[in-house]
Amino acid sequence: MMLRTFAFLALAMLAGPAFAQQKVNITADLFSIDEATSTAVFTGNVVVVHPTVTVWAPKVVATYGAGGTTDIKTFEATGDVKLETSEQTATGQRAVFTPGDQLLRLTGNVIVVNEGGTVNSDELVVNLATNVSTFTSGQNGRVTGIFTSQ
Template structure:
């Protein structure tokens, strides 16, 4: 489902995620493993990622990086269920969130819910193309994308 109403819900929430690889972030977790051979930074246990515009909570976060080191993020994966992305105005939850800076795609999958003052959208998957500002909600199986929008 492509829905123009969904863009205002998502634009402020997801645009700051694009900057995760470029802006300073604070990450706390129960454990941190840096695997230089695999070019991975793995955070596990009550992970909280704080960026000036967005906070991400997840049981596990894995950042893979290229030859440029940790400032060259290739993927950012928050997983383990109970993944949450929150800004001042918006809140999105799902089972997993994958952001790839190279193509500027954010995929939030599994029990997706996006909430703000304008409404709520539920789906199985949300794909946001930050380069084109197109958000696509889909559902699998017999489920359907649902949205409840309120007038301001």
């Protein structure tokens, strides 16, 4: 439940129709759109604020399809990435969401914290279609968790 709630809120913000239905505020030091490559790039102290999740990153790139910015194909945040909901915080080096397969992938020193505990790994993949969250670690690494009871 811990990660499913987080993933649902994060993905709701990033899915194409959510942009049209919800107010999303994005601030950055620089914003550019490249219509030739269908990319919107935000750089420098990027903050994406949605009613249910806030994302902080040095750089965010959204790739969109024929429907324009409401037709998001990928959403990628890189650098020291932080995603926060009212119930939990997740950090890593790169977060990629692809609406087509409903996968959110957070990689690079992943830490997820909520009132139930903390999980550390190299990668977290959340499949919103199946509600399965998978933590993995790389070579010789281990997934670790500290859980607290209520």
